[in-house]
Amino acid sequence: MKLPSYFSPHIYDFIENLSEERETPFLVLDLNVIESRYHELRQGFNNTHIYYAVKANPADEIIERLVRLGSNFDLASVNELNKVLKFKVEPSRLAYGNTIKKKQDIQYFYDHGVRLFVTDAEADLRNIATYAPHSKVFFRLSIDCAETADWPLSKKFGCDSDALIGLAILAKELGLTPYGISFHVGSQQRDIQSWQHAITETKAIFDQLRDKYDIHLSMLNLGGGLPAHYRQKTETFNKYTSEINEYLKVFDEYELEQIMIEPGRSLVGDAGILISEIILISHRPKLGCKRWIYTDVGVFNGLIETIGESVEYPVLSNRTGEVGSVIIAGPTCDSMDIMYQDKDYALPTSLEIGDHLYWVSTGAYTTSYSSIEFNGFSPLNYYVLK
Numbered sequence: 001m002k003l004p005s006y007f008s009p010h011i012y013d014f015i016e017n018l019s020e021e022r023e024t025p026f027l028v029l030d031l032n033v034i035e036s037r038y039h040e041l042r043q044g045f046n047n048t049h050i051y052y053a054v055k056a057n058p059a060d061e062i063i064e065r066l067v068r069l070g071s072n073f074d075l076a077s078v079n080e081l082n083k084v085l086k087f088k089v090e091p092s093r094l095a096y097g098n099t100i101k102k103k104q105d106i107q108y109f110y111d112h113g114v115r116l117f118v119t120d121a122e123a124d125l126r127n128i129a130t131y132a133p134h135s136k137v138f139f140r141l142s143i144d145c146a147e148t149a150d151w152p153l154s155k156k157f158g159c160d161s162d163a164l165i166g167l168a169i170l171a172k173e174l175g176l177t178p179y180g181i182s183f184h185v186g187s188q189q190r191d192i193q194s195w196q197h198a199i200t201e202t203k204a205i206f207d208q209l210r211d212k213y214d215i216h217l218s219m220l221n222l223g224g225g226l227p228a229h230y231r232q233k234t235e236t237f238n239k240y241t242s243e244i245n246e247y248l249k250v251f252d253e254y255e256l257e258q259i260m261i262e263p264g265r266s267l268v269g270d271a272g273i274l275i276s277e278i279i280l281i282s283h284r285p286k287l288g289c290k291r292w293i294y295t296d297v298g299v300f301n302g303l304i305e306t307i308g309e310s311v312e313y314p315v316l317s318n319r320t321g322e323v324g325s326v327i328i329a330g331p332t333c334d335s336m337d338i339m340y341q342d343k344d345y346a347l348p349t350s351l352e353i354g355d356h357l358y359w360v361s362t363g364a365y366t367t368s369y370s371s372i373e374f375n376g377f378s379p380l381n382y383y384v385l386k
Contacts, residue, residue: 001316001358004229006270008032014385015275019356025276025297027382029057029363031065033271038069041263044241048259051095053224054080056264056364057272061384063087074262078105081112091115097182097262099124099140099157106131118182120159125167129174136179137171138221139164141205143183143198158183161205168215180219180258181205187265188311189225190234196247203250218257220248228269228361231312265364272363274302274313274380278355279331290325293347295357298330298337302366302380303359306339314360319348328357332375 003011008030015028041050051074052066058080063073067087074097075081084094091113096106099120106117110132117132119125120140128137142158159167168178181202185194202220209215222244227234248259280294297303305311315328323346330337347357370380 001318003273003316003358003360004270006033006036007273008385011273011385014383015273015358018383019275022381022383024356025274025295025302025380027302027362027366027380028273028275028385029059029062029268029382030271030273030385031061032385034062034268034363035065035069037263037267037270038066038071040237041261041267044237045245045259045261048222048261051097051260051262052267053097053262053264054084055368057268057366058083058368059382059384060086061386062268072260074264075109075114078108081109081114085112095260101127103127103131110135116179119167119171120157120164122167122170125171125176126174129171129176134175134177136177136219138180138182138219139167139171139178141181141183141198141202143185143194143201161201164205165209165213168209168217169213172215178209178215178217180217180221180256180260182221182223182260182262184223184262185225187225188227188230188232188234190227190232192235192240192243194225195222195244199244199247199250206251206254218254219260220251220256220258221260221262224262224264224266226263226266228265228364229314230361231314269364270361272361272366274359274362274366276357276359278351278353278357281351281353290327291349293326293328293351293357294331295328296331297359297380298332299339300330300332300334300337300371300374301377302362302370303330303339304369305365307336309340309343312340312343313362315345315347316358316360317347317351317355319350319355322349323347324349331377334375 051072053074055076072093073084074095076098094114095116096109097118115135117128117137140158171178183198276295276297279296282292326345326347328340367380367382
């Protein structure tokens with residue numbers, strides 16, 4: 001097994017020792033990779049404020065490291081707020097980034113000093129005005145980039161430009177500060193020009209609000225979407241940063257108070273290696289010639305992003321020699337619990353029951369998506385290499 005070079009050199013010994021002492025499946029997180037990715041983001045987007053999307057991986061150790069590095073935080077719930085507040089983060093470094101929220105949760109954030117809220121609907125905006133008066137609000141614009149994102153996010157969130165303008169006008173009438181606009185081009189976005197489309201549309205709204213309604217926005221939120229390293233090919237990180245920074249030049253005239261970016265997957269995804277055990281190998285002639293590899297991790301305990309085979313994790317083993325096509329499935333008695341059936345995955349023909357598989361770039365949306373006890377299986381454990 002040869003892991004990517006960005007992992008710490010002693011990751012192999014760390015995994016080997018854990019494999020001898022701990023039952024699989026479990027996730028290993030290399031905090032040094034996360035710190036390296038954070039510095040890359042700071043260097044690549046040197047005029048932006050990084051707001052880590054805690055939902056990607058809410059591990060205390062990650063939050064603690066990012067607090068020390070100076071990160072801000074994008075939060076989706078009261079529980080995420082409480083996790084971050086344990087580390088004495090100033091409320092000015094926090095944003096309530098979920099457009100769908102209860103009245104009492106808005107109040108809770110406000111009572112704990114948070115003054116930056118996202119919205120995309122009138123009812124939510126009125127709740128913010130009532131339970132978080134005089135706060136800053138930014139408006140989520142709906143961007144349709146589903147075809148080029150491996151995990152699209154365009155249907156459930158955001159509003160169109162006309163609705164957004166109406167919300168900005170209403171926010172001012174309600175005593176709130178219309179602060180800026182956010183968008184999300186889709187998670188694991190492989191088409192860099194998606195940002196150009198979103199930035200251009202956003203700039204047009206800025207102009208209209210300024211010129212027609214005398215509303216001067218001062219923040220642009222680029223959302224997430226920067227990729228981790230899966231099997232699907234993406235451009236280099238430097239190409240992403242150079243092109244997106246070029247697109248941002250249309251905003252030079254505004255001298256924005258803040259440009260935000262909300263990395264989740266790109267910050268923590270590459271830092272994870274998920275170790276699982278093969279519990280069954282089966283040949284099922286009626287279903288084709290591929291071997292079925294059943295492993296003790298599956299869709300419901302960490303690998304939900306393999307639904308539709310959307311995210312293609314690199315899967316490694318310690319076996320060498322001839323390889324053959326496989327179908328990889330999880331341990332539960334649910335027919336959805338098949339990770340890869342149509343995609344071309346090949347593993348050594350010498351694999352045996354009891355061997356380990358190593359799922360690379362699994363630091364994001366694995367522990368946080370893991371079920372509590374579907375079929376009685378425990379949530380995915382994790383261990384941290386500092």
